[in-house]
Every structure is written in C-alpha cells, then in structure tokens.
Amino acid sequence: MKEYALLIISAALVNNVILARFLGLCSFMGVTTRIDTAVGMGMATTFVITVSSMADWAVGTYLLEPYGLWYLRTVTFILVIAAAVQFTELTVKKVSPPLFQMLGIYLPLITTNCAVLGIAILLVEHKMNFISATVFGFASSVGYSLVMVMFAGLRERLALADIPRLFAGPPSGFIVASLLALAFMGFSGMAAS
Amino acid sequence: MWIAIGSLTAMGLILGGLLGVAARFLAVKENPLEEELKELLPGSQCGQCGYVGCSQYAAALAKGEAPITLCPPGGKATIEALAKKLGVAADLSDHEEKVPQHAFVVEDLCIGCTRCIRECTTDSILGANKLMHTIIADTCHGCSKCVEVCPTEAIVMVAIPVTLNTWHWPKPETAPKPEAGKLHEAGAV
Numbered sequence: 001m002k003e004y005a006l007l008i009i010s011a012a013l014v015n016n017v018i019l020a021r022f023l024g025l026c027s028f029m030g031v032t033t034r035i036d037t038a039v040g041m042g043m044a045t046t047f048v049i050t051v052s053s054m055a056d057w058a059v060g061t062y063l064l065e066p067y068g069l070w071y072l073r074t075v076t077f078i079l080v081i082a083a084a085v086q087f088t089e090l091t092v093k094k095v096s097p098p099l100f101q102m103l104g105i106y107l108p109l110i111t112t113n114c115a116v117l118g119i120a121i122l123l124v125e126h127k128m129n130f131i132s133a134t135v136f137g138f139a140s141s142v143g144y145s146l147v148m149v150m151f152a153g154l155r156e157r158l159a160l161a162d163i164p165r166l167f168a169g170p171p172s173g174f175i176v177a178s179l180l181a182l183a184f185m186g187f188s189g190m191a192a193s
Numbered sequence: 194m195w196i197a198i199g200s201l202t203a204m205g206l207i208l209g210g211l212l213g214v215a216a217r218f219l220a221v222k223e224n225p226l227e228e229e230l231k232e233l234l235p236g237s238q239c240g241q242c243g244y245v246g247c248s249q250y251a252a253a254l255a256k257g258e259a260p261i262t263l264c265p266p267g268g269k270a271t272i273e274a275l276a277k278k279l280g281v282a283a284d285l286s287d288h289e290e291k292v293p294q295h296a297f298v299v300e301d302l303c304i305g306c307t308r309c310i311r312e313c314t315t316d317s318i319l320g321a322n323k324l325m326h327t328i329i330a331d332t333c334h335g336c337s338k339c340v341e342v343c344p345t346e347a348i349v350m351v352a353i354p355v356t357l358n359t360w361h362w363p364k365p366e367t368a369p370k371p372e373a374g375k376l377h378e379a380g381a382v
Binding site: 063067069072075076079087094 | 220
C-alpha cells in the first residue's frame with residue numbers, strides 16, 4: 001500500500017508530467033485561458049491516459065516484449081492512443097456538446113499530446129506490473145489536470161492584471177509557468193523517482 | 194517480420210471495429226431543423242436577440258425555447274419565414290416595424306477611440322486610433338451595437354434615405370391597401 005501511495009505522489013507531484021518532465025506543453029499553453037475548459041481538458045486527458053496506459057501495458061507485455069518487436073513501440077502505442085482519443089471524442093460530443101465546442105481542435109490533438117505517449121513508454125520501460133502501471137498512468141494524469149487547472153486560474157487573474165504591454169498575454173503566461181515549475185521543485189526528494 | 198505485420202494489422206482491425214461499434218452507439222442526432230432555421234436568419238452574428246450568434250438562436254428556436262420575434266436585422270420578413278418554417282402563428286403585435294436604418298457618426302463628437310470598430314460585425318466602420326471614424330452605409334446592417342458602446346454618443350441610427358438606388362416596388366403583402374377609386378395613385382393601374 002505504501003508503495004502505491006509513494007507512486008501516486010511521485011507521479012502526480014514530484015515528477016509532474018508538465019512541470020518536471022515537460023510533456024504536454026502544447027495543451028498547457030493552449031487551453032488554459034479559462035478554468036472550465038482546463039477542467040474539461042484535464043478530464044478528457046485523464047480518461048485517455050488511464051485507458052491507454054492499461055492497453056499499452058498489455059500490448060507491451062504480451063506482444064512487443066515476447067516477440068522482440070520493441071522497435072514498433074511508438075507506432076503501436078500511437079495506434080492505441082488514437083483509438084482511445086477517438087472514443088473520448090465521440091463520448092464528449094454525445095455527453096457535452098458545449099465542452100466539445102470549447103475544446104475544439106485540442107480534443108483530437110490529445111493523440112499527439114506527448115504526455116500520453118511519454119507515460120505509456122515510461123511505464124513499459126520501468127517494467128511495472130499491471131496495477132502499478134494503471135496507478136502510474138492515472139496519478140500522472142491527475143497531476144496533469146491539477147497543473148492545468150492551477151495554471152488556468154492564474155491566467156484568469158493575469159488577464160485582468162495591469163501588465164506592461166510588452167508582457168501582456170503569452171509572455172507573462174510563460175513567466176508564470178516557470179514560477180509554477182519552480183514551486184513544484186519544492187516537492188523533489190519527497191519520493192524516489 | 195510477419196509477426197509485426199500481422200499483429201499491427203490485427204490491432205488496427207480490432208480497434209477500428211470497436212470504434213465503429215462505439216460510433217453507432219454514441220451517434221449524436223443533430224436536429225436538421227437547426228440548420229434550416231440558421232439559413233433563414235441574417236447570419237451577421239449581431240447578438241441583438243440575446244444569444245451569442247445566429248446558430249445559438251437557431252438552436253433555441255429549434256427547441257422551442259425562444260420566441261421568433263427576436264431578430265431585429267431580419268425584421269418582419271424573417272419573422273414570417275420562421276413562423277412558416279416552424280408552423281406557428283407569427284405574433285407581430287409587439288413588433289415595431291422600423292424602416293431600414295444604418296448607423297451614422299456625428300463627426301464633431303467622435304474622439305477616435307475605435308471601440309465601435311471592434312464591435313462592428315460587418316466591418317462597416319472605417320477609422321483609426323485618434324482619427325475620426327466613418328460608417329460605410331452600404332454594408333451597415335443596422336444592428337446598433339456601435340451605438341451602445343460609443344462613449345461620447347457620437348453614433349446615431351438614421352433611416353436609409355429613399356433615393357433612386359434604394360427605392361424598390363413595395364412587396365404585395367406589405368403595401369398599403371389601395372382604397373377604392375384611388376387605384377391609379379397606388380400604382381395598381
């Protein structure tokens with residue numbers, strides 16, 4: 001149990017996908033202008049990462065490893081991720097049309113979100129068992145959602161702040177992102193990577 | 194090599210099949226009426242109906258949540274077309290018929306703040322920062338959004354004057370009914 005708790009803290013906070021591993025930065029800057037879109041994006045990505053980390057674990061353990069097809073890992077993982085994203089897109093369109101419109105192009109772009117592929121490759125390379133792989137995928141995506149929502153909140157405040165014109169918009173966003181990453185460095189050492 | 198080809202093909206087929214089944218179960222029924230109603234609206238996204246744009250108003254109309262009389266740029270013709278499409282009686286009692294209008298900048302009052310330019314949905318306002326603005330009457334569709342944002346009340350709505358270019362024969366149903374004995378004056382003879 002302690003092992004899984006450490007794994008969750010390590011994946012969500014210490015080695016946060018966005019702020020420590022620097023994966024998924026496109027959606028990090030792209031859909032964080034409003035909190036509700038960031039929440040929607042976080043939920044969609046959490047679903048995709050969890051499902052694809054389970055499926056990719058199975059593919060990696062039962063197909064790639066025994067038959068020595070390691071060189072095919074990017075292609076097969078992307079195939080699984082693309083299917084999961086398509087499924088998510090169908091579901092979001094059915095369940096919440098406004099969210100579907102707000103996410104727009106960023107929803108199909110979860111396929112190319114490197115956080116999803118990065119987590120899949122990490123969990124296969126670390127040779128985790130199935131439960132650890134699922135927990136790792138879920139905790140990483142929770143960390144991703146957490147940072148997305150925090151950053152969206154910061155950017156909503158930034159949009160109202162009186163900022164020198166040179167820094168208004170994305171430049172101040174990047175500076176705040178770096179400060180947030182610095183704050184997350186405070187977690188380092190809490191759990192082994 | 195054959196294992197690689199075979200396994201990738203099998204994965205592709207299985208995932209494709211699953212997605213096909215999922216697409217059938219999760220299919221979204223889009224209301225075809227929405228699209229048809231959107232065609233009837235002016236499509237200039239002025240927002241005077243209280244919705245974000247024409248498609249949102251069309252969606253509300255299709256659900257029966259909005260009255261059909263909310264579209265000022267469309268005027269009476271749009272209301273009648275919507276009533277016909279939706280099969281409801283057009284209630285024109287609270288509709289005040291306006292003559293076609295366009296916005297006009299009172300040049301003495303304009304301070305060149307460019308707020309109206311940002312508001313204009315048809316790009317009909319010409320001007321630059323701290324320079325006087327003017328309105329291209331030909332493309333202005335009279336949504337009066339610029340009137341509301343102008344800080345100096347320099348924009349007024351004026352009726353489009355009847356000139357040789359703008360005059361047209363009155364439509365049969367909107368023309369005043371000719372009185373007996375005056376048929377030649379109404380242009381019916």
